[in-house]
Amino acid sequence: MKYDAIIIGxxxxxxxxxxxxxxxxxxxxxxxxxxxxxxxxxxxxxxxYTMDVGLHETEGLDENDTKTKIFNDLKxxxxxxxLRVPEFYRFINGRVDIAVPDDYRKAEAEFxxxxxxxxxGIRKFMxxxxxxxxxxxxxxxxxxxxxxxxxxxxxxxxxxxxxxxKSMGEFVDSIVKDEDLKLSLVANFGYYHDNPxxxxxxxxxxxxxxxxxxxxxYINGGSQKLSDYLAGFIKENGGEVVxxxxxxxxxxxxxxxxxxxxxxxxxxxxxxxxxxxxxxANAAVPNVxxxxxxxxEAEVLKKEIKEMKIxxxxxxxxxxxxxxxxxxxxxxxxxxxxxxxxKSMKEFNYDMDYKERGFVFVDYSQIDSQLAPxxxxxxxxxxxxxxxxxxxxxxxxxxKKEEAACDFIERLNELFPGIKDGIDFYEVxxxxxxxRYTLNPLGTPYGFAQIPSQSGMKRMKHKSPIKNLYFASAxxxxxxxxxxxxxxxxFCVEEILRK
Numbered sequence: 001m002k003y004d005a006i007i008i009g010x011x012x013x014x015x016x017x018x019x020x021x022x023x024x025x026x027x028x029x030x031x032x033x034x035x036x037x038x039x040x041x042x043x044x045x046x047x048x049y050t051m052d053v054g055l056h057e058t059e060g061l062d063e064n065d066t067k068t069k070i071f072n073d074l075k076x077x078x079x080x081x082x083l084r085v086p087e088f089y090r091f092i093n094g095r096v097d098i099a100v101p102d103d104y105r106k107a108e109a110e111f112x113x114x115x116x117x118x119x120x121g122i123r124k125f126m127x128x129x130x131x132x133x134x135x136x137x138x139x140x141x142x143x144x145x146x147x148x149x150x151x152x153x154x155x156x157x158x159x160x161x162x163x164x165x166k167s168m169g170e171f172v173d174s175i176v177k178d179e180d181l182k183l184s185l186v187a188n189f190g191y192y193h194d195n196p197x198x199x200x201x202x203x204x205x206x207x208x209x210x211x212x213x214x215x216x217x218y219i220n221g222g223s224q225k226l227s228d229y230l231a232g233f234i235k236e237n238g239g240e241v242v243x244x245x246x247x248x249x250x251x252x253x254x255x256x257x258x259x260x261x262x263x264x265x266x267x268x269x270x271x272x273x274x275x276x277x278x279x280x281a282n283a284a285v286p287n288v289x290x291x292x293x294x295x296x297e298a299e300v301l302k303k304e305i306k307e308m309k310i311x312x313x314x315x316x317x318x319x320x321x322x323x324x325x326x327x328x329x330x331x332x333x334x335x336x337x338x339x340x341x342x343k344s345m346k347e348f349n350y351d352m353d354y355k356e357r358g359f360v361f362v363d364y365s366q367i368d369s370q371l372a373p374x375x376x377x378x379x380x381x382x383x384x385x386x387x388x389x390x391x392x393x394x395x396x397x398x399x400k401k402e403e404a405a406c407d408f409i410e411r412l413n414e415l416f417p418g419i420k421d422g423i424d425f426y427e428v429x430x431x432x433x434x435x436r437y438t439l440n441p442l443g444t445p446y447g448f449a450q451i452p453s454q455s456g457m458k459r460m461k462h463k464s465p466i467k468n469l470y471f472a473s474a475x476x477x478x479x480x481x482x483x484x485x486x487x488x489x490x491f492c493v494e495e496i497l498r499k
Contacts (some may be wrong), residue, residue: 003027003276005496006260008247008292011039011438012482013473014282015230016489018239019074024497028239029274030231033246033265038227039282039438040445041482043371046427049320050371053429053437054445055223056191056334056362056379057085058482059210064137067483070490079229083367085216089360090332091187092415094340096180099332100187104130104212111184121176125185126212128171131159132202133209160202165452168204169196169345179344186345187336190358192481193450194312194350194383200455203479210483216334221370223482245272250279250292250469257469278468278496282489284440284447285460285475286310297466304465308454311446311480312350313431315384317405320424324365324376328419333366337415350383354407357382361412375424380408386431386443401428446480447473455479462492470496 005021007014010032018030036042040054061068061082071077088102098114101107104126111122135157154161163171168189172182186196192207193199219225231241242262249261251273259275281288289301319325339356342348350357359382364371371377392400405428413420431443438445448454459477462470472492474480479488 001274003029003274005029005278005280006031006274006276007280007282007472008250008260008288009039009282009473010034010037010227010231010241010243011282011473012041012227012230012485013476013489013492014039014280015227015234016070016074016486017280017282017472017493018234018241018489019230019237020070020490020493021496022234022237022239023074024493025238028234029242029276030234030239031242031245031247031260031262031274033244033439034437035244035265036224036227037231037241037243038224039485040434041223041227043222043224046320046425048372049375049377050222051318051320051377051379051427052222052224052364052371054316055219055482056360056381057216057218059207059216060214060483061217062210062214064134065210065214066137066487066490070486074230074233076226076229080226081220082217083220083369085218085333086366087332088211088216089188089334089336091184091336091338093180093183093338093342096184098184100184102211102215104209107212111181114184115178115181118176118178118181122181122185124175125172128159128163129205130209130212132163132205133213135160136202136206159205160456163201163205164456166201167197167452168199168201171201172196172345182345183338183342183348187338188334188360190350190360190381190383192446196345196348198449198451200450200452202452202456203450206478207481207483218364218367218369220368247283247292250281250288250294250297251275252294252297252466255297256467278470280470280472280492280496281464282471282473284438284473285471286441287439288464288471293466300465305448305460308460309449309451310442311444311449312383313386313434313443314429314445315382315404315431316429317380317408318427318429319378319380319409320372320426321365321376321378321419321422322424323422325363325378325416325419325422326365326376328416328422330361330363330366330416330419333363335361335363335415337361337411350385354382354404355411359408359411380412382408384431386435389430389432397432401430404428444480445474447475447484448479450479462488462495
């Protein structure tokens with residue numbers, strides 16, 4: 001059977017692309033190697049507990065958020081419930097303890113209350129961060145290439161024009177002197193990247209501004225609810241979702257992508273083929289180049305991505321509590337905990353020992369998440385790297401996971417005495433875990449790193465150099481995270497439909 005589009009991969013980018021195409025009457029086949037759709041937007045069960053693999057919260061959902069328009073188009077809001085998170089985050093480092101509201105006016109006032117001598121810099125920070133997000137929201141995607149070339153672009157989009165080539169760290173250093181304020185303002189930068197001085201100011205502001213303008217939201221019941229809904233939407237609109245099957249080759253004829261070969265992920269021997277007018281790779285772009293394309297086309301794509309840097313990975317410790325964590329004194333949903341030894345933004349890095357490395361503790365019991373209604377679940381998460389977890393024996397790997405878990409849990413117990421004894425059990429997910437389930441190189445959930453040279457309009461486009469082959473994932477514009485993947489899938493389809 002021939003399709004209008006075949007989608008390789010069932011992460012949020014592929015699911016969004018497939019949903020939009022199916023809604024527009026196109027015949028779609030989506031092939032996903034895992035037994036459930038969603039990629040990083042999945043949950044897993046342990047007894048009566050449900051744990052979210054990756055979602056802590058997603059930003060925005062206000063009227064100027066493009067996700068809102070996408071979700072309305074795909075009827076997501078009618079079928080998936082989003083819960084507003086109580087505040088943006090709490091930041092603690094031994095010298096500062098501040099709960100940051102998710103409204104930029106209230107957050108601005110709270111930062112000024114704690115750092116009155118830095119009022120001018122704080123107001124500048126909020127103005128630029130929310131200003132960039134507003135400008136990106138109103139920029140028409142169909143004409144952005146033209147807009148960039150016209151002389152009045154800096155007048156229409158002054159913040160984008162001024163800060164698109166700057167790093168977040170460079171900007172913050174230019175407006176603020178107090179190092180604890182700097183750390184407080186950017187406490188959650190690990191959501192986006194591993195280094196404030198190479199993190200794109202443009203990307204940081206679009207995401208951070210979304211929290212300040214629309215708040216943070218969690219999907220009631222876990223991110224699997226959204227993934228399952230989108231997979232069901234594809235099927236309800238005449239498409240096919242083939243789970244537990246791995247795409248092994250993109251078929252090329254006359255220099256055009258025309259189809260795929262695929263097999264069962266487990267125990268598969270028979271190679272199947274399917275053909276389509278368009279192939280959309282929700283798979284990692286380096287994997288497409290290294291594993292799926294014939295030699296000639298692979299070399300073309302490899303040349304295009306040769307200099308691109310891949311983002312960091314994550315270490316997650318999933319905590320299953322005997323009772324809600326809030327009963328141990330935790331009062332906030334997202335708690336960013338930095339070592340008191342880190343005195344400046346320039347000193348902060350994610351290569352530090354686990355006893356000193358910054359991390360976030362997310363307490364899902366602060367909202368009605370429905371993950372473990374009568375007990376509680378939470379997650380400790382920090383930036384990490386695959387290189388720290390390779391070349392280990394099975395016993396060494398298990399021992400290192402146990403060491404990491406114990407170090408972070410002890411630090412959490414210092415902040416919330418007794419919480420350690422309230423843990424029923426825990427599991428550790430490493431960069432190797434992410435790589436195993438997503439197949440992403442280096443175990444990154446973010447795709448290419450959000451550095452200024454790979455961010456915004458400079459990020460990899462949806463149209464590949466191979467005719468009829470497109471990309472829709474965190475690896476392409478606009479980038480990583482739940483929002484980036486959703487927008488990438490939708491923008492990719494808009495481009496295809498225009499042609």
